[in-house]
Amino acid sequence: MDSENKYPTEGFKCWKKAKELRLQYYKNYMQAKEKGGIRWAGNAPSIDAVPYGLGDDVYHLTGEPYGATVAYNKEFARRCHEVVEAKGYARDLCAYMRNYWGSVLLNEFVFGGPFPKPDFMWVLHSCCSHAKWYQEASRIEGGIPYFVIDWSAGMYYKWDEKREDYVVDPNQEHRIQYLVDQMQEGIEWLEDITGREYDDEKLIQAAKNYFESTSLWAEICTLNQAIPAPMDEKTMYSFYVFAALHKAHREVVEFYKELRDEMRDRVARGIAAIPNEKARIMTDIQPPWGFLEIYRYMESYGVVSIGSFYTFTLMGHWEIAEDGTFRPRTTPMEKGIEIRTREDALRLLADWALGLPMAQIFYDHRFKSHIMKKIFTQWKCNGIIMHFNRGCEGLTLGVAENKQALVEAGIPVAYYEGNMGDEREFELATVKEQITAFIESLGLIK
Amino acid sequence: MATEKKEYWRWHEYNWHDPDIDWRDAEIITAGVDVGSVSSQAVILVDGKIYACANMRTGHSSPESARKVANWALEGTGMRIEDIHYVVGTGYGRVKVPFANRAITEIACHARGAVEIYGNSVRTVLDMGGQDLKVIRCDERGKVLNFLMNEKCAAGTGRGMEVMADLLGVPIGEVGPRSLQVDEEPPPVSNTCVLFAKSEALGLLREGWPTEKVLAAFCRAMTDRVYALLEELGVQRDLAITGGIAKNVGIVKRLERKLGFEALKTEKDPQLAGAWGAALFAKVLYQKERAQKRQAC
């Protein structure tokens, strides 16, 4: 069926670099102590720009990408689950968290060697598990100090009847202040437990990196609106992770610039992710990491996943333009805002963090449904396949309602149940059958 | 569609009594009747010594099963239920033993019975029965200190094994030994749920797995579940296994391998533990009652 392969494809040039960077990231963390540096652990959304004020030799380990890496290693994951369950933890808890704890309890790092304990933990809380994850990690690791910043300060957006769209809620000042106050206290705490003097200049630079890298990621995603799509979602997973690893690091900014340029080039030359693109879908929520082959399976029918609310907005920062377009968020630097003091940086950080589209799902599922529809249209999709992920209670908040809303809007939607990090809750054959039925209903199998 | 099939799940039912004992000389006769979800046992003690017992399948009605199993144990002894001074009911149908003076949970009775059967070095009792798993921590007298029961999913219990036996046409007593006849341990089946297990087993057979290997995969999955429960409570040595599945070497051996030590062994029937423990409690309770009555007089 060669005639179906109408688009040229080629591998990503920066693929190799991505692999190296990722390896280096974990290596840096493992080896931080050898060079007298500091290492800390935290969740992916945690505001890592703040600890960067402690110096350039500060490295960290984000829990979710680590948990996902464990999930890839099914045998290791199975051992993690066993040891966690033996301690009496429930099986339905966040799979990343269980993979992480399991790794701690086994005292085995998935990349080899014993689990490298952090000096402290620095967390941003919104789903029920974030703070507790590290509270328990601290307990089982023998009392590692941790600091949690509450992110659940309410919705950043509000519905505007006239525009029939979401606009930024002007009632934001005290929410920003809430985060700023916590970060201020956090900085004192950081100084206290590390005995280091805090450097505001480093904070300011890191904050700028954070704004830039996360807006850049959104830009990269935006380039995937092209037909054929230059990047499939499975590849996207390998790239978006950098923002989840250390979004406030200069390295990530540089890498994302390179990737953005490559995407532009691919679009210009009409390079496709898959040669036989016939239909474009978007997905939802974390994929089952141990079974990414389902993406390849879809592609065998000419179905490419262009991304998802998840890959776009977990780490990417966006805004809604006057005309309703979902687009990369304008950074404070682009707006010409000068960041001079610690207070300046913290305020902007708080404002940026509160505005993350993904964070809005904690206050109203209608926001996500609305944005999903925007993505569906702007990225020229034909259908949506949702993963009802039993491994994450946080991002599944509202999924059932999202699905209802999308179906209401006449969008073809299918969903399957699974688990991002616990293969016992995933059945490949059943899921493939569901995907096939969906592709059939899109009229792609005759 | 239903053709007459051999019932492979049927485990051995029996009754027994000690012809050397003359119960008519006895001071205290007590009994324990364990009406489980799958099996029922009766143990008759004469002055604390085992005199008779029976082990059979539980029928539809608990009271009836209790009467049946007790009468079967007494068969040929000349003793009648009325001759027994004190009866303790235990197990699933414990409150439905019509002739019992008292009901005590199988958790307490199994621990007590395990110490009687295996000796007082027992600290952990694993009871693998028809529909549930229990892990019990006890002291040297068999007094329960702590326990866990499997909740949620009943996958991988005695009933499950019976279904497997039937499906694969392997008599239940041979499931264990045959599961050990593999050169290499296969991965555990992913779904131990009785219903799905069936199609999973069929799938494996279709893939060309020999029966032994399928059995091994099942026993392994079940062992993993048992092990997880043991780990959760924390195993203290010595370990005694009671209940019907104690007779399944496919699970016992694998469990021992995983634990790195052996469970206690016995010549006696571990399935009797509950009823035996109950009969022992009956003796104490009877003595107490008698002492109180005497005081009252």
Added chain:
Amino acid sequence: MFDKFREWYENRHEYAKDWKEKTGGKVVGYICTYIPEEILYAANVLPVRILGGHEPESIGLAEPYLFGMYCPFCRDCLAQGLQGKYAYLDGIVIGQSCIHIRQTFFSWRQRIPHEFDHYIPMPMNVVTPRASIPFLRKELEIFKSALERWLEKEITDDDLRRGIEIVNKNRRLMKKVYNLRREPNPKLTGLEAMYMVVSSQLTDKNEHSDAIEEMFNNGLATRDLGRESSIRLMTVGSENDDVEFTKMVEETLGATIVIEDHCTGSRYFWEEVKLDEKDPLTAIAERYVTRTPCPQRDWEPERIRFRRILDLIEEFGVQGVLLIQQKFCDPHELDIPALRDLLNEKGIKNYFLEFDVTVPVGQFRIRVEAFLETFASDELFAEDIV
């Protein structure tokens, strides 16, 4: 003596409808106990807590809106609403809580008709009050203004002080009743306490307080239930208003629940608002930030709630603890291993049970019975004595 509370509990909807008719006032349903009822009382609005109905057959109604792995309690609550059982509510509010029950609120807001709704982003961080109290004060102000706009009337500081006093008084009285559970022969059962506390979330607190005072006038303090020899239990968990289970434990098995840590129990009312000379909204904000936290906001290394549980065990002479957890309830699941470790370390016997919309009383009976036997079974080992 506690019949009135039982009646209110059983006829909660009739009560609320009657109240509306009688007073012409508005009734607001609330989800989660992190709701400043003081402000609603100040506005003469009746707050009633939305709870489940324990009917497995109606749970399916919530299925299209709630993800399968959210807790049964949040499904049960939503199913009640979808059935129209709460059609009399004029509004619904939530104080930011765990995300499962948040979904109940979100779906309710969208699918069940009402005039007024409000989401209070109750801070999760209660470890840094310096940041949380001013934040919450502002959010309470926003809530108050929203109410004022809806009701078209001003809520003054005096109103707020009155609201605070109504709720505080009820708290004080319930605590007084709870003190009677400390005695060697408790003056009330766990079931009675449950009826009292849950009904206080369903009725006008003025009336509820009167009913408690009446009990005292009728000799509550000198009652004899003859439970001095029964085993004293504590239950710990999220919400629990399972009558069947409680009856099984107290009536069939003869134990007595002398104290509990549930948000349908002591955790709901234990702390008062300390008004002093403060601005009332700040005082309210302080109360909610410093009250005994639910697990999902209990972030201190030595959890605040655990310290309190240990205190209660001591004060109420608890012999054993039943840990009750709603299936899939992440916040509590996240505390249970740590709590069990702590109790074991202190030598306090405990047993864990997982609850659903209704509990399998049969399966639970053997567990609880065996658990109780571990306290009482010494007589079974008295061979040497006789």
Added chain:
Amino acid sequence: MIAVGIDMGAKNVKAVVVRDGEQIGRSIFETGFDRYVSARKAFEGALQDADVGEEDVGVVVATGAGKKVVTFAEKQFTVMACNAKGIVRLFPSVRTVIDVGAEEARAIRLDETGKVIEFAINEKCAAGAGAFVEAMARAMEVEVGEFAQLSLASTKAIPINAQCVIFAESEVVSLIHAETDRADIAKAVHDAMAARVGAMSQRIKVQKDIALVGGVARNIGFVQSLKTFLKEDLLVPPDPEFVTALGAALLGMEGEESD
């Protein structure tokens, strides 16, 4: 033009022969160890029933979990697609079809042409399919058909809490022990299963008319319970277990004609 649809179920293989859109033969065989053999048997049985020879067959379509072993089929479709196609042929007004087989259950919303719009399938746990009833009937030692019938005599609602089949079985056993009326137990089982299947169905937008297909649709006790749960009437075709195979044959036919 003759097309044959073969539905490889977990418990039964069903085959339907269609000529020019009309069903002319069918056959059902228990799924044996060798599924290929079962498929052949059902296939040949259906041809015999239709009185046509193998050489007359234009196209063979396989569906169901074991569809891959039907090596003599030219085409494969998912069960969902076949369900939808089959039911609109029988009942053109149907917009939702609920299919309950031995181990799986699914709910499908379709349009007037029989195209799938949305579907849901039961997850993992077996407590919402035919095998559940079979296990419970076994616990009561009656045939499934009799068990189904029994339940109609009861008006009681006894909740079975356990969603797990095995726990449910022990609940049933304890109900038996408690000497609960057999009819009430049967109804309790069907109610419990209807609650699961019903809840699963409600994950899609259930639109009228609603049809129930699959072997379990023969279980009148379950049908009654599901009707009560959904508060809607259900259309049940005379041979509910053949609908999927019929749909498969029709889909095969359609493809051939357009070529």
